Amino acid sequence: MTSQLSGPPGPAAAAAVNLSGRTALVTGGGSGIGRACALALAEAGAQVHVVDLDAESAKETATAAGGIAHAVNLADTAALGALPREIDILVNCAGLQHVAPIEEFPPERFALLQQVMVMAPFLMIQRCLPHMYAQGWGRLVHISSMHGLRASAYKSAYVTAKHGLEGLSKVAALEGAPHGVTSNCVNPGYVRTPLVEGQIAAQAEAHGIDPEAVVGEVLLERSAIKRLIEPEEVAAAVLWLCGPHTGFITGTSLPVDGGWGAN
Ligand code: NAD
Secondary structure, eight states: OOOOSSSOOOGGGGGGOOOOOOOEEETTTTTTHHHHHHHHHHHHOOOEEESSSSSHHHOOOOOHOOEEEEETTTOOOGGOOOOOOOOSSSEOOOOOOOOOGGGGGGGGHHHHIIIIIHHHHHHHHHHHHHHHHHHHHHHEEEEEOOGTTSEEEEEEHHHHHHHHHHHHHHOOOHHHHHGTEEEEEEEEESSHHHHHHHHHHHHHHHSOOOOIIIIIITTTTTTTSSSSSOHHHHHHHHHHTTTOOTOOOOOOOESSSGGGGGE
C-alpha cells in the first residue's frame, strides 16, 4: 500500500469509502459508538476485530459485522497480548464514566478510567504501529469527547483521561506522519448509548427532576441542536477519517457536538 500522505487522491477516490483489504480493530465494539463504528467499517469492506470486556456483546457485534470477537479487559495490560498486531485501522473507543465530586472520588475508579481510556489506547497504538509503518499507511481514530476539550464538574477522571487521549493522539500524529499514519480524535457531545442512559438516570436522581428534563436542561444546555447524537452519526465521522480524502487531516479533534463548543 502506498501512503495517502504522498499526494491528493485522484478523481476515482471520490467514491464512497472502500476499505476492502483493510483490517480494523475497534475497542469497546460491543456497545454504543464502538458497535456503530464496527458495523460502519465492516459495511465499507474492512475485516473487523471487535474487542470488549463483555464477551456476549463482542460476539453479537462481531457476528453482525462478519468479524472476529475478542473478550478482553483493557484494564489488564497482559491481556492485550492476545490481540492481533496487523491492524490497518485502530479505533480506540472503549470507555466508562464515574460521576462524583473530587473530594469523594474513589482513587481506584480514577485509576481505572486512566487505565482503560489512556493507557490501553497507548498500548494498542504501540502494538499496531510497526505494521502500519511497514506498509506506509494506517489510521488511528480515538473516540474522545467534548470532555477532551472542555471540563464539566464531577467528571474529574473522565475529563483528565480524555484530555490525555487528546495529547496522545497529537504525538502519534507527529510520529506517524512520515509513515502515512494519521491520528485524530472524534469529539462527540451526548450520544444515545447505554453510557449516557446511565448518566441520565443518575442525574435525574441527583437533581430530583425527570429524565427528559435532564436531557433538555442539563446535558443539552449548551448544545444548539437539542437532541442526543445517534451512534451512527459518530461512526460516519470515523469512517470519513479512514477514507480517501483525509490523508492530510492529522493531529486534529473533530467535534460532533451540535454546536456545544461554539456556545
Ligand atoms: P457504551 O457503554 O455503550 O460502550 C462502551 C463499551 O466499552 C462497552 O461495550 C464496555 O463493555 C466497553 N468497555 C468498558 N470498559 C472496558 C474494558 N475495561 N475493557 C474492554 N471494554 C470495555 O458507551 P459509549 O457511549 O458507546 O462510549 C464509547 C466511547 O465514546 C467512550 O470512550 C466514551 O467516553 C465516548 N463518548 C461517549 C459519549 C456519549 O455521549 N455516549 C460522548 C462522548 C464520548
